[in-house]
Amino acid sequence: MMETKRKIVVFYYSQTGQILDILKNICSTIAGASVVYKQIVPEKEFPFPWNYDEFFDIFPETRLCIPPFGIKPIDLSDVQDADLVIIGGQSWFLSPSLPIQSFFASAAFAEYLKGRKLIFVNGCRNMWVNTFFKIRESAKLIGAKLVGHIVLQDRAHNLVGIVTIARWLLHGQKQASGIWPAAGVSDCDIADAAKFGITIGNALQTNDFDSLQQQLMEQGAINYVPKIAYVEKVGHRIFGIWARFIRKKGDFGNPARKFRVKTFSYYLFFVLYVISPIVLTIYHLLFPIRVFFKKKTMYEACYKLE
Numbered sequence: 001m002m003e004t005k006r007k008i009v010v011f012y013y014s015q016t017g018q019i020l021d022i023l024k025n026i027c028s029t030i031a032g033a034s035v036v037y038k039q040i041v042p043e044k045e046f047p048f049p050w051n052y053d054e055f056f057d058i059f060p061e062t063r064l065c066i067p068p069f070g071i072k073p074i075d076l077s078d079v080q081d082a083d084l085v086i087i088g089g090q091s092w093f094l095s096p097s098l099p100i101q102s103f104f105a106s107a108a109f110a111e112y113l114k115g116r117k118l119i120f121v122n123g124c125r126n127m128w129v130n131t132f133f134k135i136r137e138s139a140k141l142i143g144a145k146l147v148g149h150i151v152l153q154d155r156a157h158n159l160v161g162i163v164t165i166a167r168w169l170l171h172g173q174k175q176a177s178g179i180w181p182a183a184g185v186s187d188c189d190i191a192d193a194a195k196f197g198i199t200i201g202n203a204l205q206t207n208d209f210d211s212l213q214q215q216l217m218e219q220g221a222i223n224y225v226p227k228i229a230y231v232e233k234v235g236h237r238i239f240g241i242w243a244r245f246i247r248k249k250g251d252f253g254n255p256a257r258k259f260r261v262k263t264f265s266y267y268l269f270f271v272l273y274v275i276s277p278i279v280l281t282i283y284h285l286l287f288p289i290r291v292f293f294k295k296k297t298m299y300e301a302c303y304k305l306e
């Protein structure tokens, strides 16, 4: 079959380059398409590694999806004819990262994305369900068609992953040492992401995206872990209460809210190591009831792109 040359535009934000590596692997196997990469650069740059105060000060606005600043302009003149848009980002505080939120909130990009086919690729630790719900909502609001969703995540045990990601994000140490494994998405999973490109390429060539997500899921595009999703669901609700509580003292950067932000940071470690094991125990105890009444509800919600 004669291949028609297609064009893909990839918008990405990444502090460490992890999501860019993933995207490059995916795109490396998309046949018959040219790929244009566009970096999303926030108006306010974030440090990496993070310092403790800045890391927590962005929490309320991230969780409540009210990005306090925008992103720098991106030239779109060479991608007006793109057939497919891929957006690569990550989860921050159980929500899309602030630069990804700013990207969707920008009138210029919303206008560009309107009516276009969109794939969202998330490179995160292990809590991405609400990020997906919010991306799906944003796509719907601006009239873009979400045709694919891929998540690559850290496979370490939840409590181990919390230690290794904190070490990475706050001290810059990604590599394994002592008893601790390397942080983030494994090199093996990053390389393996190339398999998704073949499927995306086929959809592009046939212009048939209806079963794309189904095919990507069969290739392992989403590893849904119900107990982690349950902890996330509870955490997302409690984070909302904290975020509103902190914002009563002021907007992003306001020193008046420092005490509440600090208290939240202590609370977070407490919740991760004390509350989340309790939530997981309750989750296991409720297993028979859940199976009876609410079979796979969250999973199905994650699967639906509209």
Ligand SMILES: Cc1cc2nc3c(=O)[nH]c(=O)nc-3n(C[C@H](O)[C@H](O)[C@H](O)COP(=O)(O)O)c2cc1C
Residues within 6 Å of the ligand: 013, 014, 015, 016, 017, 018, 019, 020, 055, 089, 090, 091, 092, 093, 094, 095, 123, 124, 125, 126, 127, 128, 165, 169, 184
């Ligand atoms: C402020 C902040 C909050 C984060 N919150 C989450 C989270 O809620 N869920 C998750 O799975 N990963 C979380 N992560 C990890 C990121 O999703 C991501 O894996 C990591 O920051 C590396 O991404 P990058 O180098 O591509 O920017 C967080 C990272 C940061 C910096």
